[in-house]
Amino acid sequence: MxxxxxxxxxxxxxxxxxxxxxxxxxxxxxxxxxxxxxxxxxxxxxxxxxxxxxxxxxxxxxxxxxxxxxxxxxxxxxxxxxxxxxxxxxxxxxxxxxxxxxxxxxxxxxxxxxxxxxxxxxxxxxxxxxxxxxxxxxxxxxxxxxxxxxxxxxxxxxxxxxxxxxxxxxxxxxxxxxxxxxxxxxxxxxxxxxxxxxxxxxxxxxxxxxxxRGCSYYSITVSGPAADLHSGVFGGTVTEPMTDLVKLLGTLVDNKGNILIDGIKDLVAPVTEEELALYPNISFSMDDIYTSLGSKTVIHDDPIKVLQARWRFPSLSIHGVEGAFYNPGAKTVIPAKVTGKFSIRTVPNMELEDVDRLVFAHIDREIAKLNSNNTFKRELMHAGKxxxxxxxxxxxxxxxxxxxxxxxxxxxxxxxxxxxxxxxxxxxxxxxxxxxxxxxxxxxxxxxxxxxxxxxxxxxxxxxxxxxxxxxxxxxxx
Amino acid sequence: MxxxxxxxxxxxxxxxxxxxxxxxxxxxxxxxxxxxxxxxxxxxxxxxxxxxxxxxxxxxxxxxxxxxxxxxxxxxxxxxxxxxxxxxxxxxxxxxxxxxxxxxxxxxxxxxxxxxxxxxxxxxxxxxxxxxxxxxxxxxxxxxxxxxxxxxxxxxxxxxxxxxxxxxxxxxxxxxxxxxxxxxxxxxxxxxxxxxxxxxxxxxxxxxxxxxRGCSYYSITVSGPAADLHSGVFGGTVTEPMTDLVKLLGTLVDNKGNILIDGIKDLVAPVTEEELALYPNISFSMDDIYTSLGSKTVIHDDPIKVLQARWRFPSLSIHGVEGAFYNPGAKTVIPAKVTGKFSIRTVPNMELEDVDRLVFAHIDREIAKLNSNNTFKRELMHAGKxxxxxxxxxxxxxxxxxxxxxxxxxxxxxxxxxxxxxxxxxxxxxxxxxxxxxxxxxxxxxxxxxxxxxxxxxxxxxxxxxxxxxxxxxxxxx
Ligand SMILES: [Zn+2]
Ligand SMILES: [Zn+2]
Ligand SMILES: [Zn+2]
Ligand SMILES: [Zn+2]
Known part of the structure; x- marks a missing residue:
């Protein structure tokens, strides 16, 4: 002792x-x-x-x-x-x-x-x-x-x-x-x-x-014209990369946090009883999450579900778009090349190679649906397990x-x-x-x-x- | 004489x-x-x-x-x-x-x-x-x-x-x-x-x-948390404004240039015979548009259709997103407040007030479908007839x-x-x-x-x- x-x-x-x-x-x-x-x-x-x-x-x-x-x-x-x-x-x-x-x-x-x-x-x-x-x-x-x-x-x-x-x-x-x-x-x-x-x-x-959680960070690049265009002169004549990109980004996740990429959920280890038993003792309330968010725009109304969503389940966030207009004010540009960025927070037992494979398969399927003459590139920017x-x-x-x-x-x-x-x-x-x-x-x-x-x-x-x-x-x- | x-x-x-x-x-x-x-x-x-x-x-x-x-x-x-x-x-x-x-x-x-x-x-x-x-x-x-x-x-x-x-x-x-x-x-x-x-x-x-053509320039702002968040800490717990925004932007137009906002097409004056007769004489070829685009990523394969798309029909372009991550590289941010910007090039006989009304009605309908707890604001930023x-x-x-x-x-x-x-x-x-x-x-x-x-x-x-x-x-x- x-x-x-x-x-x-x-x-x-x-x-x-x-x-x-x-x-x-x-x-x-x-x-x-x-x-x-x-x-x-x-x-x-x-x-x-x-x-x-x-x-x-x-x-x-x-x-x-x-x-x-x-x-x-x-x-x-x-x-x-x-x-x-x-x-x-x-x-x-x-x-x-x-x-x-x-x-x-x-x-x-x-x-x-x-x-x-x-x-x-x-x-x-x-x-x-x-x-x-x-x-x-x-x-x-x-x-x-x-x-x-x-x-x-x-x-x-x-x-x-x-x-x-x-x-x-x-x-x-x-x-x-x-x-x-x-x-x-x-x-x-x-x-x-x-x-x-x-x-x-x-x-x-x-x-x-x-x-x-781990983090696998991806980008999707859509490119068409050689340079940015004026929307007055070219709007309606060119296949706009932003139109394709927002459609693709819209297929990844819903606003309830569900990842819409086929197969991702199946990679997640089931929550065990042992693990579940750890949660009720944790001192964490909805007010804690409201305070850290500065808002009540949460997906889950139950503190345990919030913690599990943060720690135990994967999530997908869309971070932004590179190459489009991002300043305050109005600019009538058709961006020539845009890169959407998103990442998936990974959890046991998601093998990162499986995640990549499913993400790319999903994006490729959605690209095919677009029937677009733009050029598409998707890649893994970095991954941490x-x-x-x-x-x-x-x-x-x-x-x-x-x-x-x-x-x-x-x-x-x-x-x-x-x-x-x-x-x-x-x-x-x-x-x-x-x-x-x-x-x-x-x-x-x-x-x-x-x-x-x-x-x-x-x-x-x-x-x-x-x-x-x-x-x-x-x-x-x- | x-x-x-x-x-x-x-x-x-x-x-x-x-x-x-x-x-x-x-x-x-x-x-x-x-x-x-x-x-x-x-x-x-x-x-x-x-x-x-x-x-x-x-x-x-x-x-x-x-x-x-x-x-x-x-x-x-x-x-x-x-x-x-x-x-x-x-x-x-x-x-x-x-x-x-x-x-x-x-x-x-x-x-x-x-x-x-x-x-x-x-x-x-x-x-x-x-x-x-x-x-x-x-x-x-x-x-x-x-x-x-x-x-x-x-x-x-x-x-x-x-x-x-x-x-x-x-x-x-x-x-x-x-x-x-x-x-x-x-x-x-x-x-x-x-x-x-x-x-x-x-x-x-x-x-x-x-x-x-005229130009009516709009923005849609989606806001949730009080400040940008780290996607590791908050991914899966918060209703992400970007998720809502890309969904909304994805409902506006397809990559064939069709504006998907109900009623917009009905505002366009029919093309007259007199007007149509002006087109065939115009010296304009597909090579001209390929040269100005620096690519062949066009919507129409016929020079007259290209000119009509540029001059005679409305178009909708998505210009970009303010408030999200836009730099090169990878940043694991959940943007707290994002503003999508798009504009419609208007043509006879589109009354601008009608365009606004239809655009706002469309956005409001799509916002309702999202069933989101984020806050939405849409506005006309400027209009020229x-x-x-x-x-x-x-x-x-x-x-x-x-x-x-x-x-x-x-x-x-x-x-x-x-x-x-x-x-x-x-x-x-x-x-x-x-x-x-x-x-x-x-x-x-x-x-x-x-x-x-x-x-x-x-x-x-x-x-x-x-x-x-x-x-x-x-x-x-x-
Ligand atoms: Zn000038
Ligand atoms: Zn001048
Ligand atoms: Zn530190
Ligand atoms: Zn440290």
């Missing part, structure tokens, strides 16, 4: 609260914006900051250089920082991931405070600053946990492998290769993976995330016990509608169970102005990460 | 060719770009140039000041120049229109020559320069005609009223009011109107234009004789698919027949780089304008 050790650890975290907030303030003060070439040295500086902190705690640290940035050959990619804390063969080894780069931020965008100065509102406990919740808070959470164990004299329960990258907000350039390369090297002892880079479903209750883990795995069991210990409640077991590609990469490269264990809450505004992390989420979150490692250490070997 | 006088006049025009080209060169050298605030003084300078030329020939000239430009209150609008040449009560009075402003032009846009220096290619006779064909050549054609009559000692056959504006390429700001105001004043003696500001159907044969004149009117008969005299062939009787709003304004304000008598040819590139006017079109065109006035003077009073 880790109870006693944990209580000691928790007390130490409470004692060190100010020091942990200072650590976060130091990190937020480094504007490590990976998308801004001018700030690239700051991304390196943030990497150095982590290396220094980790070495000071006695961790073994290696920086994997990634070479030049393909789309900016004058820029060096920031390194992936690999660290190991503990070499005890008798302990479990857990691999954790986070990122030390952040989204761009300018005061002028509408921030109430300087984005790269951590501003703590003592009344509400909100700590504003770019990167506070995404993802510097969680990354420092692991470091805080190590330090608090040392200061409290509590034995660290596992060997901790850490993988912190500096390009997450710009496509994780180079990361996948490192993960695959190190799976049998630096990461070879890892028995489970924990990623802290997503958010609670709401603001009160922690969650464990066991699934993500869905991911799902077993929430009954000991990795999740341990995290669930940790949540109950720290927050006094059973966590929500959630999926997410969007994708976090690194999750699948870790699972495939290591073959181990991956757990998403978020620190921040749904209102943190990760990529928005006034990004914040609540003091409670940071401090109790640091306790949670440590507690998780204690429970993981106790879980039966299987 | 004006034959002898005309031959003398023609010879004089030939003698003065160089001087007329110099006049055009002087005009092109003034960059009277109405859309460019920095060049506004040049538009005024171009007006002054015309005033000076007209006065030197003994015309009575008045400049109508139009005040400030509504969308640029710091700018003075250039004046509408009204001129009268001849006060002989026994002669017919003809009102002509042209514009002295031009489209923007920069060498860097791809011009082979300086856009504001007339460059005459002696081999091909092409005279390159911004405004050469649109509309300085035709405007100077009237002045040349007066001067050649004077120099040749041939009595000018009519009283000529001239209306030259300086804002045509920027929406003819202020012109309509002047026309309506002066209809009973400066223009009160006008018995017919002649506008030289369009182009031959091809390059060899002049045309007389007796009809223009179609125009058609009788090509049997003495105004056209005179122009036809003039073409036969100068070019040795019967002109094409054409309509245009686009609109020239001033045409309808003149017809409605004066109640007189309006003739469109172009000088330039279809390849002049009026609004493009390397705009040109062929020497032949300018010099024979000057003869044509003069000959037209002689034949008009001879036409029986009806």
């Amino acid at each position: 880790p109870s006693e050790k944990l209580d000691t650890y928790f007390k130490q975290v409470d004692v060190m609260t100010d020091s942990f907030i200072n650590r976060l303030a130091s990190a937020v003060a480094i504007p490590s914006v990976s998308a801004d070439p001018a700030l690239r040295p700051k991304v390196f500086a943030m990497g150095d900051f982590l290396v220094k902190e980790l070495k000071a705690l006695g961790a073994h640290v290696e920086a994997r250089e990634l070479g030049k940035q393909p789309d900016h050959p004058e820029l060096d990619l920031p390194p992936v920082i690999l660290a190991r804390y503990g070499e005890d063969k008798s302990k479990r080894t857990i691999l954790v991931y986070g990122h030390y780069d952040v989204q761009p931020a300018l005061k002028e965008d509408g921030w109430n405070t300087e984005p790269f100065e951590l501003s703590v509102d003592e009344e509400t406990g909100k700590m504003f600053g770019r990167g506070s919740t995404d993802d510097k808070g969680p990354v420092l959470g692991w470091i805080n946990a190590i330090e608090a164990h040392q200061k409290a004299g509590v034995d660290f329960p596992v060997n901790l492998l850490m993988c912190f990258e500096g390009m997450e907000e710009y496509g994780s350039e180079g990361l996948d290769d490192v993960i695959r390369e190190e799976a049998s090297k630096f990461f070879k002892d890892a028995e489970a993976v924990c990623i802290s880079d997503n958010y609670w479903l709401g603001t009160e209750k922690p969650c464990l995330t066991y699934g993500l 869905w991911w799902v883990a077993s929430p009954k795995h000991w990795n999740f069991e341990a995290a669930s016990k940790a949540v109950q210990k720290v927050f006094g409640c059973v966590p929500d077991f959630t999926r997410e509608g969007g994708s976090i590609p690194v999750t699948l990469t870790f699972e495939q490269a290591t073959g181990k169970n991956v757990l998403l264990l978020p620190m921040g809450s749904s209102t943190d505004g990760a990529h928005s102005i006034n990004e914040k992390l609540d003091k409670r989420n940071y401090i109790e979150g640091t306790k949670l990460l440590g507690a998780y490692l204690h429970y993981v250490a106790e879980e039966k070997q299987v | 004006p034959s002898e006088k005309l031959d003398t006049y023609f010879k004089q025009v030939d003698v003065m060719t160089d001087s007329f080209i110099n006049r055009l060169a002087s005009a092109v050298a003034i960059p009277s770009v109405s859309a460019d605030p920095a060049l506004r003084p040049k538009v005024f300078a171009m007006g002054d140039f015309l005033v000076k030329e007209l006065k030197a020939l003994g015309a009575h000239v008045e400049a109508r000041e139009l005040g400030k430009q509504p969308d640029h209150p710091e700018l003075d609008l250039p004046p509408v120049i009204l001129a009268r040449y001849g006060e002989d009560k026994s002669k017919r009075t003809i009102l002509v229109y042209g514009h002295y402003d031009v489209q923007p032009a920069l060498k860097e846009d791809g011009w082979n020559t300086e856009p504001f220096e007339l460059s005459v290619d002696e081999e091909t006779g092409k005279m390159f320069g911004r405004g050469s064909t649109d509309d300085k050549g035709p405007v100077l054609g009237w002045i040349n005609a007066i001067e050649a009559h004077q120099k040749a000692g041939v009595d000018f056959p009519v009283n000529l009223l001239m209306c030259f504006e300086g804002m045509e390429e920027y929406g003819s700001e202020g012109l309509d009011d002047v026309i309506r105001e002066e209809a009973s004043k400066f223009f009160k003696d006008a018995e017919a109107v002649c506008i030289s500001d369009n182009y031959w159907l091809g390059t060899e044969k002049p045309c007389l234009t007796y009809g223009l 179609w125009w058609v004149a009788s090509p049997k009117h003495w105004n056209f008969e005179a122009a036809s004789k003039a073409v036969q005299k100068v070019f040795g062939c019967v002109p094409d009787f054409t309509r245009e698919g686009g609109s020239i709003p001033v045409t309808l304004t003149f017809e409605q304000a004066t109640g007189k027949n309006v003739l469109l008598l172009p000088m330039g040819s279809s390849t002049d590139g009026a609004h493009s780089i390397n705009e040109k006017l062929d020497k032949r079109n300018y010099i024979e065109g000057t003869k044509l304008l003069g000959a037209y006035l002689h034949y008009v003077a001879e036409e029986k009073q009806v």
